[in-house]
Amino acid sequence: MLKMKTTSLLLFLSLTLIIFYSSCSKDNNLEIPDPELENLEIKDITSEASTLFSNENPDGPNGPEGSKKLTDGDTTTKFLVKDFKSLNIDFQFDTAKLVASYEFTTGNDFDGRDPMDWKFYGSKDGQNWKELDNHVGMQFRKRRKTYQFFFKNNEKFTHYRWAISKLYNDNMFQASEFRLIQMPPSSQKDDPIQKVDSLTKNNVSLVFINHSGKLDLPYQERLTNTYFTVYPKLIADFNPNAKKKIYFIIDPTYDGVAYAFGDVVVFGFDYMEKNPKDGDVVVHETMHHIQQGYKGNVPGWLVEGIADNVRYHYGIDEPDPWTLQDYKPEHNYDGSYGITGRFLLWIETHKNKNFVKELNNALYNGVDYNDFFVQKLGNSIQIIWNEYAKNPTI
Ligand SMILES: [Zn+2]
CATH class of the missing domain: 2.60.120.260 (Galactose-binding domain-like)
Structure with missing residues (x-):
């Protein structure tokens, strides 16, 4: 009798355990508490x-x-x-x-x-x-x-x-x-999910890291496609020694547009959420990876101007939401980004169509940019700019 009772009690207990296990199977993180581990203090x-x-x-x-x-x-x-x-x-x-x-x-x-x-x-x-x-x-x-x-x-x-x-x-x-x-x-708990996608195509690799916690980013495909379409061309046309593997990081703690650093491009999550069609941001930023071999003192406005000029030529967005800036009297050649970028486009249009490629090459060799203007165009950058200012049409 007693034995019977024990058996049925054991049967009852094991059935309860099975039910308990199966109700937990949906979430592997839930375990039967181990009293010894539970007694540990934080x-x-x-x-x-x-x-x-x-x-x-x-x-x-x-x-x-x-x-x-x-x-x-x-x-x-x-x-x-x-x-x-x-x-x-x-x-x-x-x-x-x-x-x-x-x-x-x-x-x-x-x-x-x-x-x-x-x-x-x-x-x-x-x-x-x-x-x-x-x-x-x-x-x-x-x-x-x-x-x-x-x-x-x-x-x-x-x-x-x-x-x-x-x-x-x-x-x-x-x-x-x-x-x-x-x-x-x-x-115990888990950190927020971090999504990582690694892809290799056209001899370059991309590690796409999403720190935002939002699982599906509507612009991930666009950024990825622009990278695999354009970056191999930039390597071929400007710098065969540039890095072949780049990390894209979608970062909710960064409040700007994007920046390039080491082998990384960081994209501001808020910016991309508001500008999901801006795929050509990839062209500008990865051009900075191409520019990493520059020697000597290359000013930031020239680096940014070249990157925006290259974005204009190589970008694939239709229409490009980020265009070169039309000339205004208050501009100067060192206005950076779309101001310098358009000045370089004017030089390519009216003076030397390979100017930016040749300038880029010279910068790898440590040539001073103003010396390069004098050598290639016969005048200082300021004089060439004055000529642009008189007739800036392209
Ligand atoms: Zn830049």
Whole structure:
């Protein structure tokens, strides 16, 4: 009788468990709570770990920017690594810990030294690693600011690894602080979804990273198509040595139009939402990647003027919402963007149709732009501009 009761109770319990499991199967993140894990408190456990760095600062771990500064609890000091290729930072605990979050504090200067791509792993033996978190195309707008990352993890590990594979735009890595946070499962969460699409076509690659949290961007196809249509032509016509792999990042924390940096183009999410037909923004920005070989002192207005001139010639939007600016008396040759760009178009139309290509080539060789005007057109840039001002029709 008693035995019967136990069996039916067990049957009842296992049925309940099956029902519980199946109701959870829609969401893999929901697990039966483990009381031992649930009793853990939310806590910074960094100081309980010993650390191991695959690269060290040249002055050693205790130097002014040595690895000890990464976990000293002081965000006014920093760890700096030179000649960055990749960097593994390992944390080892005497007993297994449940880590489900980490904090990274940016350095005091040069955002190019921030990590851009990394993975975060756990291991029980320091040999076999399980990936717990993964970020691509990150960028940080503020200096000495702490950013917290979250992921779901119900396994205790003795080893954790922060593996950085790419920096934003520098050959030096820096970080003010890095902390590991223990967290019981019921407090854990995931970071907002980050969407990454990688494509290769026409001998160039594009990594399209969407940080906006909005899953479908109506302009993604247009930006991607413009890149694969135009960028290979820019490489062929202007600079065969230009980078063949570019990252596009849709960034809700950037309030401008777009900018190019390293091998990245950052697009302002708000701008693209309001201007979904502006695909030729890609032409202007990727021209900056073509221009990366310029030597010497090339002024910013000339770099932007050439990029807008190239956008005019190579852009594929019909009609292009961003056009060169018609001449006005208050303009001058150093007006940048569409002002300088139209002046260059006038020179191409009336004096030398290959002028911009030849100027671009000269800038790779460190030729002074004004010397180039004198050499090619027989007069200084100011005199050529005065001629343009007298009759600016194209
Ligand atoms: Zn520009």
